Amino acid sequence: MTHAGFGPDLAEVFGPAHQDGGPELVQLLTPEGERVEHPDFSFGDGLSKDELAEQVRAFFRDMTLTRRIDVEATALQRHGELGIWAQLLGQEAAQIGAGRALRPQDYVFPTYREHGVAYCRGVDPLLLLGLFRGVDQGGWDPRENNFGLYTIVIGAQTLHATGYAMGMQRDGVIGTGDPDRDAAVIAHFGDGASSQGDVNEAFIFAASYNAPVVFFCQNNQWAISEPIERQTRIPLYQRALGFGFPGIRVDGNDVLATYAVTQAALQRARDGQGPTLVEAYTYRMGAHTTTDDPTRYRLSDDVERWKLKDPIARVEVYLKRNGLADQDFFDAVSAEADQLGHRLREGCKAMPDPQPMSMFDHVFAEETEELRVEREGFAAYLESFEGARA
């Protein structure tokens, strides 16, 4: 039953939940590895066949190495080397597509699952492992790679991203037309975080100030055990319109489409046209983290269905079917992944625990007298034990 005067039934407007993301999904490479055209977005314009092949091979390599980081980290957690690990399995295309669309001067605000984006920014994956091992809370320098620290309170970083973008506006690095100068910010978050007040406030601030920020939501369908239907009654990308900026849904398992859409959204921001919401429609193939057990709340049928949309397999099919990569290439990437895995295993196990006294470091930029006294008191206490460190 509908009540006159309240507009159309939302179910009629948006249709039932689309298992494949619906007709609005921007896709350039099908799960079967077929290139398809889209009226608004394209990949490889202006590239020669060789250049295009090289770029797609690079995506394949990026995604394969990212998956290896994830697989190794998961194994390291199982071996007790990491306290926990947030898996990205299945989200490689969303992260590599978004990560490769960035320019050096752009700035990334990640969640705790952006291992693929971190890889794109040149952050050593060992530093990611350090956080999950518990030796630090993010050992990379955000200023070196314009890649912020992982943010564990979900959605909080979308406000930081918006504020950072407002700073860029004041620095005059928006809309100058200089491709090496114009910059944008990308804020990563997930479907669960879309319910957070901070994300909604970030949308409002970004819209109000026309801030150069791309809100990149990886809708992986699950917020730990809660399905997307618990977070939203309409497709997430549709929310943007209510805040006053465009939203778009892209196949997050299609690296070409994610790259094309994110690049266009970032360029809008750099040009001074304001924020965009990109909903990368994907699926969390693994658990929320290594402590989670998805068999308690979701059907294996769903997982099997999404396996057919694997982001890496479709690129492999495309490359092979079109003769864009030979076996030597695949062997080389595989060997490189093995080397990376080896380096991560050995590097992780060799990571020393921090010194207890280091907890007193960097509480402030300017240490207080109070803290100095506490530090010295604890040092004296440790020293008081017989056989204390020489």
Next chain:
Amino acid sequence: MSETTKQKVTLAKALNMGLRKAMEADPKVLLMGEDVGKLGGVFRITDGLQKDFGEDRVIDSPLAESGIVGTAVGMALRGYKPVVEIQFDGFVYPAYDQIVCQVAKMCFRSQGKTPIPMVIRIPFGGGIGAVEHHSESPEAQFAHTPGLKVVACSNPVDGYWMIQQAIAAPDPVIFLEPKRQYHADKAELDESATPDPLFSSRVVRQGSDVTVLAYGPTVKTALKAAEAASGEGRSLEVIDLRTLSPLDLQPVYDSVRRTGRAVITHEAHVNLGLGAEVAARVTEECFYSLEAPVLRVGAFDTPYPPSRIEEDYLPDLDRVLDAVDRTLDF
């Protein structure tokens, strides 16, 4: 060239002048908050600043406190020095997560690579006949958070200097302003003077019988109490704590070792308030000098009451003197 060196100003005017100075000194200083632009803030603390520094530096924000503080974190990461205004103490809670989980921890999390030099100005305390949420004293919640520095000014001269010092500080500072004093008393401000360091307490009245500790709005109360007590032949030493985190208690210890007695007063609830920490530390440091337990005078453990009875809820001259009597009679 500064044409004025001395003038009589209110706390509101002094803060306004201090903000202006800070903005002139550092182009990276930005002000942001609700109504801080054209209106000049509901208390007029930012009066005229948007006109002179422009909308890019004095930013009227959407009405969302978490958004204000969260975007300010981003601006700080970009190299700016945001000074945000929370309109009233009771409105800070939507921003609590950003303050406690992000502002306070960013320097530690990044191992010092990305400190957050930021000032969060909060008009605090009661006594203005306001409705609910407009009269609170949340300082202990922030003083209890590692990574934040918390200060409270009590008079125009301190307001002028402390706001500039807080903005210049490399760490996040919660800056508490006693709102009932904004337009109350004028004091002579000498802009050519050399201020005390920001994170220092100060003896504001010397005495020999009891040490009375106060900060923010209760400094005036304590000084009045000292004046009244002197008529009865009792000599109270009054210390304005000024910095609540870190605490600067050396002057307090020195004083208590002479007087043997201490009373601390604040508008916040006594239970688990700042006075409890001060009492504990004074007891640890001055145990053999104490003639009586450290007494606390503050609000009761109730929510802030309707304003018609707020003067019964807030510590006043009589309740401070009552505590002075009790410590002397102990």
